[in-house]
Amino acid sequence: MADDQDESEKTEEPTPKRLQQAREKGDVPKSQEIPGWFVLASGLVVIALLGPSIARYLAGSLSVFLARPHEISLDPAAALDLTASTAWSVSVAVGFAFLILMAAGLAGHLVQTGLMFSTEKMQPKLSKLNPVEGVKRMFGPQGWANFLKGLGKMALVAGAIFIVIWPKRTDLAALPAMDVSGILQVVLVDVILLFIAALIAYAAIAALDYVYQRQSFMKRNRMSRRDLKDELKQTEGDPMIRARLRQIRQERARRRMMAAVPDATVVITNPTHYAVALKYEQGVTAAPICVAKGADAVALRIRELAREHNVPIVEDPPLARALHASVEIDETIPAEHYKAVAKVIGYVLTLARKRA
Structure with a gap:
């Protein structure tokens, strides 16, 4: 009951000092969907720019498995060499793209918070190990909000994918009759369209989630009138002490005069x-x-x-x-x-x- 009363008293917007203190503790408004959107966008760029080259490269490396399986040697040493060369080819093809995706995910966090380092979140807290608190978090307002957000995200992305894939169902059914190069080209075009549809849907999700996270952050850091008075005392001193000091300065100036x-x-x-x-x-x-x-x-x-x-x-x-x-x-x-x-x-x- 006391907690509810405390929350009800916090009606004032947080001051810059309160927001700075929250940032020093690692508490900032941040949406996990924005880094996901950055990763998707960078994936689209990688596929659109490097996709044809990667497709041709993988077609040459994997053709022995798809088009000429009868040429695969059953000798253990030859099979090991084939496996190693294929793994290296695939690693080279996707390694550079993976680094770009990692950089994009990091950029998604930096865009929201800037450069920030805090050890507050790393400190162990017994409340995180308490199963009762865990159940409260899971079934509390935040838990339900995350659940509904997940459902909405899946529905939007699934709807975008359906809009792209359904008109192409006939072409996709004919893929088994194509050669490896033709399959990769068709798949590349379809993947680019899927990425574009997912990006559009995910942009709406990320924007709504950031607005929600921002509002939650501001509400979480609201202050009561008492908090404002205490902060004013800390920054400018107690009003009674300041008045007394002013009186002393005036008396000294009058004596000198x-x-x-x-x-x-x-x-x-x-x-x-x-x-x-x-x-x-x-x-x-x-x-x-x-x-x-x-x-x-x-x-x-x-x-x-x-x-x-x-x-x-x-x-x-x-x-x-x-x-x-x-x-x-x-x-x-x-x-x-x-x-x-x-x-x-x-x-x-x-x-x-x-x-x-």
């Missing part, structure tokens, strides 16, 4: 709401630099520090608002404010000289 206020040249305020502390050293800084700024409570603290350390405070509401909005800490003020700030700093420097 306040520590720079006593060295400021002037603090420009909008009496109660904004305060911007600027530092300017003639011949050292090219333009005034914002060393601190803030609003409301932070602005009040900046003004208090300025009074404690005898930093001049100038009330200029428009300029204070403009600087607060346009300049960041440790940045020089924008060029459009040079003139207004120059007047303020000039006024402050004049007061300082008078006091001196």
Whole structure:
């Protein structure tokens, strides 16, 4: 009951990280019918391109058995030589074609999964040896799906073969009266037609099976909302911890900012709401630099520090608002404010000289 509840909670599509984790475990959407289709297609190519040559070659090698059986020697040594030469001829004829079929089957897997290596599937699992689990797999949804898929596959392929063979039943009945070369030529043409019919039927089977396997894979890797939250915590950290770290960084930045206020040249305020502390050293800084700024409570603290350390405070509401909005800490003020700030700093420097 708990498992059913867990499955019912998994309503969210898998994230890229979940799909990558599944791939690392060897779990990917893969249809076994696609490699079969590739093998059939490569077989058709081999037969169509190399078929006539192979047919002639085999006709010459097997003619002694089919057309001239009376010439076969009963001497053990001669029979052994004949068997060895015939086996070699057949191996040479079909060996190259067999390698092409193997490469096509491998390509059918690579097209779906790409290069992938995982030891997860090789690890022994006791559940695979459990007969009860085996019966569940055999008669479960996956087992019935495989059974119905097998029936549909046999029906489609059998129907395609019947469509090709039935119109040629008369020609096939006349094969025993032909010589070996004629038999091989007729069989070659019929085999090519059978391959084409089987490929068409198998293409539909492979496409449907891949869609089914893809849907099963996505359903198998669905996530619950809790899974999504846990993954978010793993990738980006706990939201509470991130908020606390952000608060600590802000507090440290505020302390550094306040520590720079006593060295400021002037603090420009909008009496109660904004305060911007600027530092300017003639011949050292090219333009005034914002060393601190803030609003409301932070602005009040900046003004208090300025009074404690005898930093001049100038009330200029428009300029204070403009600087607060346009300049960041440790940045020089924008060029459009040079003139207004120059007047303020000039006024402050004049007061300082008078006091001196």
